[in-house]
Amino acid sequence: MPIFSATLGSSTSFFYHSSIPFIQTSFTFPKCPYKCSLSNSINTEIQPNQDSAILQRPLVTDIDPNQLAIRQARRSSDWKAANAYKESSIIYNGRVEEYNSGGLLIRFFTILGFLPFPQLSPSHASKEPHKSIQDIAKSLVGSVLSMKVIVADEDNRKLIFSEKEAAWSKFSGRVKVGDIFEARVGSVEDYGAFVHLRFPDGLYRLTGLVHISEVSWDLVHDVRDILTEGDKLRVKVINVDREKSRIKLSIKQLEEDPLLETLDKVIPQDDSSDSDSLSDEDSSVIEPLPGLETILEELHKEDGIFDARISRQGFEKRVVSPDLQLWLSNAPPSNQRFTLLARAGRQVQEIHLTTSLDQEGIKRALQRVLERVP
Known part of the structure; x- marks a missing residue:
């Protein structure tokens, strides 16, 4: 566990031990302006932030307690500012200080925050698609990026940014x-x-x-x-x-759905027999696609629909979806009779719908039916 330790007194040793890296030095504290004894001590644990980074600065030889208090107050104020940016979703223009294996280190007043690579805008990689993410990060050091604060956790010293979120705010309206x-x-x-x-x-x-x-x-x-x-x-x-x-x-x-307005190109029109198709003459042996019989019953309950019955059935060479799909054909109606198309897997079936409704009315009726059918 990294430890910052100092003992108050007229002369003492100061050391800072961390996994990144070990530093040791000695200096003399100024005389304590408060009533204290040599036995008084301060032990403060420093928790390195895995998502952000501690800015490494040279150790000073003199610490003014007043200056230390001012710095602490300023740092606390900066965390409050970070929270305000997060809550208000204001875009922050931050300077890239450095980078590591996971992302960019971003300057936020006295705090260093972190912008993970997955939160970068796609504009960087797309401009130079052959560059590695590390090379892109290196080229961004010193630049100013627009980003949003998405995590501001003072207790755990986590300040996380997202350039993607800022881009969404700016461009999603278009x-x-x-x-x-x-x-x-x-x-x-x-x-x-x-x-x-x-x-x-x-x-x-x-x-x-x-x-x-x-x-x-x-x-x-x-x-x-x-x-x-x-x-x-x-x-x-x-x-x-x-x-x-x-x-x-x-x-x-x-692309247009390869299934055309009717089954004319699925089912032969020359009256020749085909093992992959059934004609109107064979309608007595045609079974409705699974789930279609219930839909037909519900269609009969709709006002303005007089009749709904299955017609030709064919098989496509492709499989579009195993689920039952139903839609209104664009084929022009004849004598108030419209054509619906149902498809499940390779099977395709026509449905003749006799109705007084127009196309929009039929679509609304289909929507109501599909909402009722599980």
Whole structure:
């Protein structure tokens, strides 16, 4: 345990022992201005901060108790200021003093705080993608970065910053659902890929997630089979959660669903037999897809819907999703009859819907039905 120890008196030894590094020296204290004896002593434990760093300064040969009290008061005031920055989410412009294996050391008045590498803005790595994080950190020493205080714990001497949080405050207002961005893959995980968004100034300011289900219309077993760190691509914003500072992105929604408006290209139209398809004439033997029968019953309960019955069924060569999906075809209606499409795995089925509702009315009815069906 690192120890700072001094004994008050006219002449004494002072030593500071720490794991980073060991320092020993001797000096003479000035005569104590207060009533004290040689037996009085001060033993103070110094806890090095694992997330921040203790600024190493040369040991002075004289300590003025008044100056020491002033320094302690100033340091306490600076911790209060750090807490104020954290609570108000004000952006702090801090100077990079140094770096270590985990991040950057940031000057905050008399305190040194810590900015972990994962909290850096993606703009640094994206500008020079071939540089190591240590080389990037070295180049940032002496520069001033905009960041937010995310941890200010005086008791444990932890002051943590995030440049990503500051970038979110500044740039997230420019991101809306439906926007399309040029992007670069940052990292690939089992559940998806984190992708950096390129803004008009040419810098990658924010990061979003492309979930595995939004990578491709085909069923993806391993994202790494399709995406690699550093890949450049285009993505579409499908959700912005401003409370949680999260952006959801999609790659596949920039492409049309390979399943066309009807099953015309899935089911042969030349009346030839095909083991992978069933025609209207075979409708008596067609079984509805799992879960579809309940949906049809609920559709009959909706006002304005007169009839809903299954029709042709076919099999795709691809597997898009094992879950049942249902949507309204864009095919034009005929005699108040619209076409719905249901899909589960490779199976695709048409549903003929006779109704007085328009397309928007049908969509609302489908939404209500899907909310009722577990």
